[in-house]
Amino acid sequence: MIKFLDLHKINNRFRAEFQASFSKSLDDSYFILGNNVSNFENEFAAYCGTKFCVGTANGLDALTLILKGYIALGKLKKGDKVIVPGNTFIATVLSVLHAELIPVLVEPNSDTYNISVSTDKSIFVDAKALIMVHLYGQLTDVESFQKIAKDFNLLLIEDAAQAHGARCNLGKAGSLSQAAAFSFYPTKNLGALGDGGAVTTNDAQLLEVLKLLRNYGSHKKYTNKIIGFNSRLDDMQAAFLSVKLKVLDADNAARRSVAKKYLEGINNSKLKLPFYDGSKNHVFHAFVIEVDDRDHFSAFLDRNEIEWLIHYPIPPHQQEALKLFSHFNLPLTEKIHKRIISLPMSPVMRGEDIQTVIDVLNTY
Structure with missing residues (x-):
């Protein structure tokens, strides 16, 4: 796993x-x-x-x-x-x-x-x-x-x-x-x-x-x-x-390195990869992609023993606790929250694990 x-x-x-x-x-x-x-x-x-x-x-x-x-x-x-x-x-x-x-x-920017x-x-x-x-x-x-x-x-x-x-x-x-x-x-x-x-x-x-x-x-x-x-x-x-x-900058650089390998290696039109301009303005707390059928895709990842997370499955205005704000018209927000899923990302990922994620995603 x-x-x-x-x-x-x-x-x-x-x-x-x-x-x-x-x-x-x-x-x-x-x-x-x-x-x-x-x-x-x-x-x-x-x-x-x-x-x-x-x-x-x-x-x-x-x-x-x-x-x-x-x-x-x-x-x-x-x-x-x-x-x-x-x-x-x-x-x-x-x-x-x-x-x-x-x-x-x-609403957010659909790319960033x-x-x-x-x-x-x-x-x-x-x-x-x-x-x-x-x-x-x-x-x-x-x-x-x-x-x-x-x-x-x-x-x-x-x-x-x-x-x-x-x-x-x-x-x-x-x-x-x-x-x-x-x-x-x-x-x-x-x-x-x-x-x-x-x-x-x-x-x-x-x-x-x-x-x-x-x-x-x-x-x-x-x-x-x-x-x-x-x-x-x-x-x-x-x-x-x-x-x-003391090692935060080095860890962030390692995260960017993982992200660059994902971005260069994943080649699948079914997946929308995150926008990244190559600068230090991104520290990749999460590597978030979009997919049409998230349930199907997450099951695919499970079968291939790749852990995943969703940041976040329900937007704030649709939470029960915030139903007072359900009147907000946020179609892009709602669309994003239905499609996003986060891939493994950390400063200590092994090169072979990164490559496995890339290879698996390219077969989806």
Whole structure:
């Protein structure tokens, strides 16, 4: 069986360093917002090219706290509209709802799956913020959305949960907006051994509010300035992330190498391969293809012992939890979600496994 993602193999490379980090943390016994967190925050901010980083419990909280932070600063207010791509993971939409804001779902670009710049500009008139989701690890059209945000006076926010290390001529994911949210869920390109998240920003005011919000609204123990949450990056996970951050660029390069081999080797008109311009703007968190009869194709992969995943089978506006938004007319989003399927992708895939996937797909 060719695994979709071999987490054991990925993480076993760091076993000795993880064990050393654990032993040091056990000896220090400073488990909440300790040195491991502050060290990682400094390292990740420097890596992304921002002044600040704030660790959070997970990626959903990171995005929610950004929005809550802007409300606290008076830059957003409850009931404001936020532009969100309709084909994103549900967490992007949930963050807007948790902040008591209104998501406005829009169609993606059919090639990149990122939010389309050709969307009707009239939707921006009443909106107050726009969330760029760098879906599957590929940067969206940053320059265009920076201009749109400026023209319509919108807060520009990145959901960079799948794009650690992706870069363009304007900078890296995390530095391309006013604030960005990351997830360190174990399957991410930079994944912890449990949940974790972070916000990167150059906004010193937002930084201070985020530090309060993640820690019960407290800047000093038992002294609470605002109504906050308990959403702190675990100190042990921060230590593990510092270890893995050192090889993130190399791992991303390995993922791009796998993707290039797929793109060069798969030659089957029944399959629509992902768009890729060959640059570092894509870190291939997922290698997503389209096929007409997904059930038939997934059964074919099963018979050939190739693991697969669907990112994501049901679009947010068709989820039972979000039936309030079922009125959105998103035919392209719905079509994409019926056709997409993700192939094995990781920085530790063996060459023979890559070739097997190519050979099998060419016989479909």
